[in-house]
Amino acid sequence: MDYKSLAKKIFDITGPEKNILHTANCMTRLRLQLAQAAPETAAQLKALEGVIGVNQTDTELQVILGPGAAEQTAVAFQQQLQAARAQAQAQGKEKAQPAPSGQNSQNQENDIRQKYSIGDGKKLHADIKAKNATPFKLLLKKISGIFIPLIPGFIACGLITGLLNLLLKSEPALADMAWIKMLAIMGNAIFYGMNLFVGFNAAKEFGGSPILGGILAAVITHPALKDIMLGSEQLQPGRGGIIAVLLVTAFGAWLELRLRKIIPTMLDLLLTPLLTILIAGFAAIFILQPIGGMIATAIGDGVTIAIHEGGAMTGFILGGLWLPIVMLGIHQAMTPIHVQLIQEYGVTLLLPILAMAGCGQIGACLAVYFKTKNKFLKKTILSALPVGIMGIGEPLIYGVTLPLGRPFITACIGGAFGGAVQAAFSIGSSAIGISGLPLTTVTSQPLIYLLGILTSYIAGFALTWLAGFDEPE
Template structure:
């Protein structure tokens, strides 16, 4: 069945996305929009990073431009020409944080009457030199380690790596640490052209949806049914926090069985090397940014995670006595 699905999915998914194919002006417009967003995202990242560290947003944006500027290719250091964009968003973060710190320290010694001219100039000059000498090579090295490390793990570990990554994502969501993965997703897209990690991690929400369905069908408590019914639509659309904090985590064991279901879905996504071309919310909407020939396979993995989360929870994860607080 999986082989038939694998052979059929490219043809069917291309038909589904046919309105975007070829030299269509709609396809061209969307490509320009998407390309501009990811091509110059470093400017927005620099702006917000500098703001968070107490610097001027405009200087943070300039730090991003330092990394992205095509003219940096004319600079030769240590016998090699600089590669524009080298270091990616990690380099941008380093440069933006640095320029914010420099700005704050320089401002202490500059008279207020000269601050508007002198402080930004000194901060930009120091940051520019350090960026091209240190941050771009260092950011590039870190980016290479992250992207090559993750792709090697997925290539070597295969379905096992997919299971582990899928099964451990929900605990990250509980702690809020999943937000720190955004630069990694963006760096994967920037470095290899797509993101094989996001579809695997998206199975975390799918396993939880399956677990919630199992609890809904098994419980007799009306309050619990209402809580699940209100949170399921958002869970299927990739927003899992209502189900996590309102249903599975308070019950305890269903949270674990949801993670196991997510692992099964993650193993499927890893087995077929499903990847996205952008970042977005998980669940059903993620299908719109999956590589065109892999859309049906992604949806199949989503259904498998639903089913696995349902089965694990229905058989092992939930008894109605556990829902005493929902009386």
């Protein structure tokens, strides 16, 4: 794929540079905030080779490109945008000199100003952000900013741990070997330092100093806390896990910002961090950590009871609803819950259930592949299936099942059947950040997890075959 060429084509459709207010990317999408988007913009983008799909809201245009491609295209797009802005700035300086009059060119310039330059671009961007700044959306954005940078660590450490567990199940005698112990340390490293990583990122997201967030997280995690008695109660290191860390760092960042407003500038460097750690540290130990502990316990108990008591029905509902939840963009709220469950119980019972949603897509797309006569659709499915099996479902969702309509619904139901299997056997995952087939290595019962995958494949295939679909033009 020529990512520079693709980025230029996307820029030509969404530009000029004044129309592009902000760019960003996640693992699979190039995200653009535009001043205006023409009705045909989405269709033009979808027609580009390399674009899997387009998701458009009132504030953002998401161009779905797939893992790897999204980041490289975003870099090339940013370079294209910067070059266009530099050229426009240079032309602006030249236009400062008196230019020949011409009614036609003047009308064109007025049209451009009318379309893209009403008011200040930064003000327009701020207005869009303010419109979109509901408390829930802001919370999701912060959660995303805290945990998405940790995903490569979750994946690497999770795969090391999973593969090591499989090896030790077949050869337990290897457990005493030095290199096996080293691998075990590498696999556990993300969770050993989890509170510190989250504290650092959370403080940054909440507007405070990242290092102070990391220190506050270290305070409530420090092993020496167990040697301290408050009355008749012994302090517990790490109580409340990630939930307590989020509460403590949010308070610490809020306190730091207030202190900077009242402490003289010449004393800011000395007093602000000192008072932040002292005040927030004691507040954490006496108030915030116990509250975090109660919330964490409630989450853990709630999930455990729902799955153990509800069994297959709970798994069916969660597995069936997960893809619509992902499409609504609220799936990031689950990440701290997964992490908290792993810290408290060693596994998260939710992830294997939710992973079945993507497996239902695989079965549905296989049915479409064997039933359709459309060569382009067959090619799309073949190119997207490998990453879908590995747990990246967006190419199949936006490139196949969602545009066809009914296959998306049958795929969700297929995932629901797989989720029922995972919940019925209480399958847990000791890591996050991976899904699909690779998740097998970190599950508590790999064979049962594979049974759930197979169930989703078969159910998604059968339901899609029976329900059918309208052939694309």
